Amino acid sequence: xxxxxxxxxxxxxxxxxxxxxxxxxxxxxxxxxxxxxxxxxxxxxxxxxxxxxxxxxxxxxxxxxxxxxxxxxxxxxxxxxxxxxxxxxxxxxxxxxxxxxxxxxxxxxxxxxxxxxxxxxxxxxxxxxxxxxxxxxxxxxxxxxxxxxxxxxxxxxxxxxxxxxxxxxxxxxxxxxxxxxxxxxxxxxxxxxxxxxxxxxxxxxxxxxxxxxxxxxxxxxxxxxxxxxxxxxxxxxxxxxxxxxxxxxxxxxxxxxxxxxxxxxxxxxxxxxxxxxxxxxxxxxx
Amino acid sequence: xxxxxxxxxxxxxxxxxxxxxxxxxxxxxxxxxxxxxxxxxxxxxxxxxxxxxxxxxxxxxxxxxxxxxxxxxxxxxxxxxxxxxxxxxxxxxxxxxxxxxxxxxxxxxxxxxxxxxxxxxxxxxxxxxxxxxxxxxxxxxxxxxxxxxxxxxxxxxxxxxxxxxxxxxxxxxxxxxxxxxxxxxxxxxxxxxxxxxxxxxxxxxxxxxxxxxxxxxxxxxxxxxxxxxxxxxxxxxxxxxxxxxxxxxxxxxxxxxxxxxxxxxxxxxxxxxxxxxxxxxxxxxxxxxxxxxxxxxxxxxxxxxxxxxxxxxxxxxxxxxxxxxxxxxxxxxxxxxxxxxxxxxxxxxxxxxxxxxxxxxxxxxxx
Numbered sequence: 011x012x013x014x015x016x017x018x019x020x021x022x023x024x025x026x027x028x029x030x031x032x033x034x035x036x037x038x039x040x041x042x043x044x045x046x047x048x049x050x051x052x053x054x055x056x057x058x059x060x061x062x063x064x065x066x067x068x069x070x071x072x073x074x075x076x077x078x079x080x081x082x083x084x085x086x087x088x089x090x091x092x093x094x095x096x097x098x099x100x101x102x103x104x105x106x107x108x109x110x111x112x113x114x115x116x117x118x119x120x121x122x123x124x125x126x127x128x129x130x131x132x133x134x135x136x137x138x139x140x141x142x143x144x145x146x147x148x149x150x151x152x153x154x155x156x157x158x159x160x161x162x163x164x165x166x167x168x169x170x171x172x173x174x175x176x177x178x179x180x181x182x183x184x185x186x187x188x189x190x191x192x193x194x195x196x197x198x199x200x201x202x203x204x205x206x207x208x209x210x211x212x213x214x215x216x217x218x219x220x221x222x223x224x225x226x227x228x229x230x231x232x233x234x235x236x237x238x239x240x241x242x243x244x245x246x247x248x249x250x251x252x253x254x255x256x257x258x259x260x261x262x263x264x265x266x267x268x269x270x271x272x273x274x275x276x277x278x279x280x281x282x283x284x285x286x287x288x289x290x291x292x293x294x295x296x
Numbered sequence: 297x298x299x300x301x302x303x304x305x306x307x308x309x310x311x312x313x314x315x316x317x318x319x320x321x322x323x324x325x326x327x328x329x330x331x332x333x334x335x336x337x338x339x340x341x342x343x344x345x346x347x348x349x350x351x352x353x354x355x356x357x358x359x360x361x362x363x364x365x366x367x368x369x370x371x372x373x374x375x376x377x378x379x380x381x382x383x384x385x386x387x388x389x390x391x392x393x394x395x396x397x398x399x400x401x402x403x404x405x406x407x408x409x410x411x412x413x414x415x416x417x418x419x420x421x422x423x424x425x426x427x428x429x430x431x432x433x434x435x436x437x438x439x440x441x442x443x444x445x446x447x448x449x450x451x452x453x454x455x456x457x458x459x460x461x462x463x464x465x466x467x468x469x470x471x472x473x474x475x476x477x478x479x480x481x482x483x484x485x486x487x488x489x490x491x492x493x494x495x496x497x498x499x500x501x502x503x504x505x506x507x508x509x510x511x512x513x514x515x516x517x518x519x520x521x522x523x524x525x526x527x528x529x530x531x532x533x534x535x536x537x538x539x540x541x542x543x544x545x546x547x548x549x550x551x552x553x554x555x556x557x558x559x560x561x562x563x564x565x566x567x568x569x570x571x572x573x574x575x576x577x578x579x580x581x582x583x584x585x586x587x588x589x590x591x592x593x594x595x596x597x598x599x600x601x602x603x604x605x606x607x608x609x610x611x612x613x614x615x616x617x618x619x620x621x622x623x624x625x626x627x628x629x630x631x632x633x634x635x636x637x638x639x640x641x642x643x644x645x646x647x648x649x650x651x652x653x654x655x656x657x658x659x660x661x662x663x
Contacts, residue, residue, distance in 0.1 A: 195354055196387035198374045200401030200452065210400075214391045 046267035055264070063268035073252065077273060080248040081280075083163060083238075084231035087170040091227045092220060094171065095178035099219075100212075102179070103186035114183075117176050125173060129240050132169045136160040136241070161243025169237045174230075178223040185219025186212070214291065221288030225281050232277050249273050302329035305455060305488050306351065311360035313346055313512075320346045322512040323360065328456075328490060333482050335491045335499040338509035339535070344492045345460060347509075351490065352458050353377045365455055380449035381458040384465070386441045388433045394420070395429030398448045419451035420444075422481065439470045446478075450485070457482075459491045463498065475501045496536050500524065508532050528572060530582065530662050539584045539660075540631040542624075546580040546661065556659060558583060560627035561604055564656045572663050580661065587619065587634035589658035593651040594641060600653025606631075608648045618643055622652060 013021070046063050049056040067073050102113055120128065135141045136159040143155040159165060189212060197207040235250035242248070249269060256266030306328040313321040321343045328334045336344040349355045351362060353374030362369045364378060380401075389397050399416045407415070420426050423443040428436075436444065442462055449457050462478075463471045479502045482489045493499050499506045500520040507517045516528045527533035530541070544558040552568040554577065591600055592608075609630045612619040618637055621630040633652065637643065644650060 190385060190387065192383045192385050192387040193389060195374070196381070196383060196389070196448075197400070198354075199352060199379075199381045200448070201375045201404045203373075203375055206404075211389060 042267045045264050046271050048264045050262045050264050063264045067268040067272050076249045076252050080232050086167050087231050088228040091171045091174050091178045092223050099179045099182035102183050162245045165241040166238050166246040170231050174227045177226045181222035182219040185216045189215045217288050305330040307363040309361045311357045314358045331486045333489045333504045335503040335506045337499040337506050342509040343512040344509050348492045352381050378455040380452045380454040382445045382462045384460045386445040388441050390433045394431045401452045419447040423447045456488045528663050533584045538587050541582040544583040546577040560624040575663050584660040585658050587632045590633045591653040593653050601655030603651050606652045608644050608646050610646050
């Protein structure tokens with residue numbers, strides 16, 4: 011194959027990244043896929059190809075429950091995050107006239123501490139003797155600590171939504187920034203008030219950003235295992251925690267691999283649905 | 297508008313606009329008539345777009361009032377005004393197809409789908425885009441986008457269509473074609489059009505009347521011909537067409553005439569009708585001459601009211617026309633003369649001594 015000069019240049023430019031991606035992504039992925047068709051016999055692996063792992067992963071109630079719960083949690087998290095991110099992005103794009111860079115900078119402040127630390131902080135805030143309970147009791151709003159704050163699904167949703175908010179804000183902000191402001195004036199000129207302008211012009215044109223935000227939040231949250239483990243209690247455990255157990259304590263890597271592949275397929279198909287839905291609702295945008 | 301008394305559709309009374317401490321408009325008072333093609337012409341930053349946006353309702357005047365069809369527009373938002381705008385960028389909704397773009401404003405009105413579709417198609421046919429309804433916005437060329445924007449405004453049946461430099465994004469040929477088409481369309485439907493442009497040629501070709509604006513003020517409102525032949529000031533004259541300025545002095549003569557002494561050409565007496573009202577003769581330093589108002593006489597048979605000897609300094613050949621730069625005796629700068637390259641007329645080389653014909657009609661006096 012003969013390559014043009016630009017072609018060679020381009021390949022040279024991306025080759026470190028490409029090599030890295032191949033080694034660090036494709037290779038482990040191939041391994042996981044392969045693993046999922048093998049069987050664990052205590053200390054050694056039986057490399058005869060089999061679908062038993064998938065049968066167990068899809069057929070056992072506990073895995074079904076965990077997968078559905080993961081899906082439910084990440085869908086709620088995504089919905090909450092994107093819903094809260096949109097007004098922030100809108101404010102940034104339409105209302106902030108000066109120092110936008112400063113505002114963007116402020117939004118990234120949560121990243122200055124590690125993810126783990128942030129999850130712990132939520133534990134401190136939501137705990138039995140935590141900041142929230144102490145404060146409310148101190149002010150006399152409640153007599154005894156609320157226990158529904160921590161170690162359940164709500165805590166997982168709250169923590170994840172907070173952690174992923176900046177990731178959701180930025181794509182929506184970019185999409186809103188790209189909207190030609192004269193389109194809104196045209197809509198106004200043609201009779202639309204502010205609310206109609208928003209639903210007929212702003213929102214459809216911001217749809218690519220909304221879809222990007224949705225996917226950016228949805229995909230990693232399904233596989234998150236730190237947050238559910240730290241603040242989720244038993245009700246908040248998710249599929250990733252089970253995968254971790256299979257690869258670790260349970261010493262059943264093939265089953266873990268089958269669970270991982272299963273959740274990957276589920277995420278991928280949901281992503282495709284969201285992508286197509288967004289495209290349909292947002293119309294054709296170059 | 298022949299015969300009938302023109303009725304005002306828009307009145308502006310002392311319209312003033314401040315952006316912070318910058319005064320964009322300094323008291324605009326003018327009237328725009330029903331069915332008229334009215335242009336706001338001026339250099340960038342003269343306030344013409346600001347004025348148009350205030351008529352549309354996107355900006356409110358700091359002071360003064362705008363009336364559309366006798367109703368004061370203060371406090372009435374753009375979506376409730378009987379005006380529709382064709383934006384400079386066209387502002388075609390990229391997520392909608394042509395029919396949905398044109399029908400955008402109709403969806404709010406109480407009309408059935410079939411009625412909307414019929415109106416849209418009618419409007420598209422008006423701008424020569426019949427059958428384009430299903431096209432996506434990004435499949436349109438620049439000229440087609442411009443037509444869609446126009447159809448979208450016309451379908452609303454506004455009292456006034458506002459056009460913000462609608463042709464500036466088109467290439468020269470298409471622009472010239474659209475100028476003629478827009479003018480014809482406006483005349484056939486009879487709606488008032490207000491055009492903002494910095495292109496004097498465009499304004500001359502399309503307008504019934506033109507308001508020339510400088511620095512937030514209207515300097516002259518006139519028909520294209522009046523504006524070209526009798527610009528009130530040097531600023532207006534220098535903005536409309538090419539003009540040579542020659543040193544001159546003017547003195548009043550008995551019998552209401554004005555004697556103009558032009559060292560480069562000679563002396564001429566102008567009748568009162570040719571002298572602008574309110575002129576201060578003592579302040580006249582320059583007169584203006586349009587390129588076509590001087591003639592290079594080519595053979596002995598050609599005559600002119602007056603003749604002066606000159607020398608061709610350089611020329612620019614345009615095919616149908618040649619523009620000569622001619623050194624008149626005693627003039628400090630060359631004068632521009634345009635000649636049509638008609639049958640039998642040869643192009644003159646630089647350095648040639650020529651006879652230049654002129655007359656009292658060639659001279660323009662400014663206030």
